[in-house]
Amino acid sequence: MNTPDTTSKEQTDMSTAEGPPPERPQAAPEAPKAGAVPGKAGHAVKLDNLNAYYGSEHAIKDVTIDFPANEVTALIGPSGSGKSTVVRCINRMHEEIPGARATGSVRLDELDVYAPDVDVTAVRRLIGMVFQKPNPFPTMSIFDNVAAGLRLTGTKSKDLKDLVHRSLQAVGLWDEVKDRLNSPGIGLSGGQQQRLCIARTVAIEPEVILMDEPASALDPISTLKIEELIDELKEAYTIVIVTHNMQQAARVANSTVFMLEGEVIEHDETNKIFTNPSDERTERYVTGKFG
Amino acid sequence: MEASATTVTGGRSALERSPASRLPDRALKWGLSALAAAILILIVYFFIRLIGESHSVFSQYGLSFVFGNDWDVNRNIYHGAAMLVGTLVTSTIALIIGVPVAVASALFINELCPRRLRQPLSILVDLLAAVPSVVYGLWGVFVLAPKLLGGEKWFASTFSFIPWIGGGTPTLYNYFIAGLILAIMILPIVSAISREVIATVPLENKEAALALGATRWEMIRMAVIPYSRPGITGGAMLGLGRALGETIAVVLVIGAAPQIGNHLFAQGNTFAAVIANEFGEAQGIHVSALFAAGLVLFILTLIVNIIARWFVSRGSHGARGTGATGMTIASTDLSEA
């Protein structure tokens, strides 16, 4: 269920720089998710009373959110509201910061990600992350970048080519780079780099994809391409996206969470948040009165 | 810079400074420039004099001074292959042992150890650079060499099937001990530069690796090491330059034999060591030969240093240019020869 603004999707089609693509990247049958069938139950993420701290600073307060399977949920709010922290708690990247810790529970289906005997590395395999600033590995080629995660789990070289091909196709990058797979990843434009990073994430076939302001460093055309991509990806993944850009949330997300100063203020269908929010603070934010 | 205007009445305007008051500035500027130029002139002058002093030897022997093998003071014959081999062998041993330990410690200190241990550990490793080389020699002669002799003998006999490394009879002072001491002496500088370079790895690359489900070591392997490679190479080469020129510690523990030792634990010599050793009593063409050795050494270390600094500048993309690494190099270069 996408935004009411379907015309933006048509505009995206027309503004794609490549012209009519011979192979329209589809998220369904050719998606890297072998066997994913639209409609089949994906995996939901539930946050329950999540609290996060940077040293003594209490950044996230009693956050409880349900992220439904195979849907895109957006987190919006002013700077410092804790949106990025929430997302980084989901794949336990938050604790990589010295002095940072989190309490509460984060469940992926029935798995409590913070359970003491759970291997963080295994969890991160299932919950992928795309960062704000595109960060392809600077010393690796395009191919090696996409294959990076696959190589970790010992994927055989003969399978790598296919998997890299599928991932690049899934993000709509294949045609642009198929002739220069061995050139450095950082030689691509910003928008392409970000799609490369998404391909890298998608290649290891996670169940959930976290996106921390994935398009905020990109130009408008690349941004729209990314949003289009997100729309396709949700068929196979559960997506959580942090964004500063309310129009983006409106275009892309099934439901939206509004956060303020580390707390969840409102969580509802995107439509409702933007046209008829229940909380007055939400209304002030989405109408641009602050933040 | 100073406006020079005369007022309508012909006097000097307030803006103009008298020529006399500009003098200190001029003097200072030219004085300091002369100082700076003097440094360059010094280096060139040294080269010229060194070439002059060693001229007689090179005109007599040509390149066989470096590559011929026969250094006999009694017969006044000076072919320095033994020194060349010794210099290269000990430096190679120093690199093989010293660089991995230095880089590993740098990775540990920067990426793995608890934050509060970082500074103390760094200071401790850097402290190795404060030990004067004559003290390294003292310790090497009376502690390291005797204590390792038993182990060396065992090693040589156990691995006697490996050519050159095993099979010989270890002497108290030999290539290996010299190389080992050199490894310890280059540790601080290689570690310091490696630490600096490793610190410039962008956090976002490390996070990308972790977010893909990499273990800590895999993250280091994927994001840290490839990025740091040029800078670390530069650091290793600076260590090499150091090892090549080290005199005092080496001359005390290498046995100073004027021939090529035929196994790892045999005595040998290096260019630097032979100069220190034989200079006192040298006369005539012997002196010239020692100067020639100095010239070879000088050129060798110059080349290695120039290449090294090129690598380091390539490697510290994020660091504050030569400022950061410069201070490090200046402060860890605390003992030499």
Next chain:
Amino acid sequence: MSTISASTLPQVSSRRRVTDKVMRGSLGAATVLALIPLILILFYLLKRGLNGWSQSGFFTTDPTGSFFGNPGGIRSAIWGSIEMVLLASLIAIPVGIGVALYLTEYGKQSWFANTVRYFVDVMTGVPSIMFGLFIYIVLVTGHVGGGFTAWKGSIALSLLMIPIVVRSAEVVLLLVPSSLREAALALGAPRWRVIGKVVLPTAATGLVTGSLLAVARGMGETAPLLFTVTAAFGLTFNLGTLMNSLPVQIYTDIQSPRAEIVNRAWGAGLTLVLIVLLLNIIARFIASRSRRA
């Protein structure tokens, strides 16, 4: 995949987990390995050095002792080192800071300044024996003012120290905010005044730190002295003659067959290391004090 739970979570292969543990352990072990020599050196220095100190007259006599009895102490060596390094510092520190000032205030990024900078950099990698050889060639063989003399040793040391001073001074001078300089210049102060009253005082702490480190380096060097001052034994304050020094004294003593003299070498080594460490500690202390201020 089916519902995710703790039991269905795909595990990280044991190979990867083992590799991770082994590699992390190795890196830690390597760090310990790197520290072992330091500990051993300090240990033996203390153990045998204190033994050397206990010899009667260690600090109060010169190494001119008799052939069979007490070989004497290291008094002349300590004084000689202090004198020669003092003279070397009096040359190296002003010259080094002067060149650094040129680089930061006048030359900046001109090709000349960059060339100077580059070669100063390269000079820090020159083996110290070279400086000894240089002064030998230039001053000793020419018998400029005598043969082997202490002041020539000082010059050799100063050549070694200058690049260190220049490099650290330049770093520190560059840290002085250009806004400070510009403000002073805008007030009409001539450049030399700006340098003297604004730049140097602001950078003073860092300059002192860098200089102390250079002095520490100078104290420990042997090779430059071997070719310019050689060895001496008696106490003298005349820089125009031969003079003893700690490093050369140690170097000579190491090669002696007499146990008491080797003992003395350990004592002298401990003394030298303590002096160098002290200079280092003072330098770091000053640096950290200024950072906190």
